[in-house]
Amino acid sequence: MKYLIAAALLAMTSTTGMATELEPWQIKGAELAKAEPTIYDAYWNQNISLWLSMVDDGSSRNGYAEVVCRLLTDAGRPQGEFVAIRVYSYSSIRNGELNQIGKAICQ
Template sequence: MNKKTALLPIVYIACLFSLQIHAKSYSEEHQKVQTLFQSDEEKTAKDAVWTAPDIFKVGGIDDGSRREGYAEYVCLTLYDYGFKGKNVWVQIIDFDRLIKGNDWVKLGEKTCQ
């Protein structure tokens, strides 16, 4: 195991801690949808966090494709949890860049109406 490989778990934990610093406690519905996108049930999402009551960030892997369609899917899921009409801004974030350099790069976004 080289030094770079040995540091990856530490960097990952540090980035997750960074996500939690931005996270606040919101409603039960906020928590339920966040838990869903953090679960294995959502294969595309690698992590998720609310950074404001109306800003939901979902980490994904950059495969070169546009992620507006995935952001729209997230909106549809949010509607199922009672967020229709709440103007939630969904941002799909490059999870690898966040982990490797704490760089919040948007791959796609949509404001859910």
């Protein structure tokens, strides 16, 4: 199922600027984000953009996106390294849409 989500996200994005090689902190940070039970997948759309698919309970997921910023710092994100976190509704992705339910900017 997680591969389905990654494929859906990939299909909805441009291939230019896609992440070719991730830094160790990016890999570890995505793994830490996926440890949350309501996260279905974490996907680096670009080297500066981490997309998460998450259960949508109707509440804003901006707070969780901020938590992911801290997780990336814990994983070794260099100080001042810009990362945009986008949280999308898992159910909307399954329906071929991309409904953003949260976001944060890590700097």
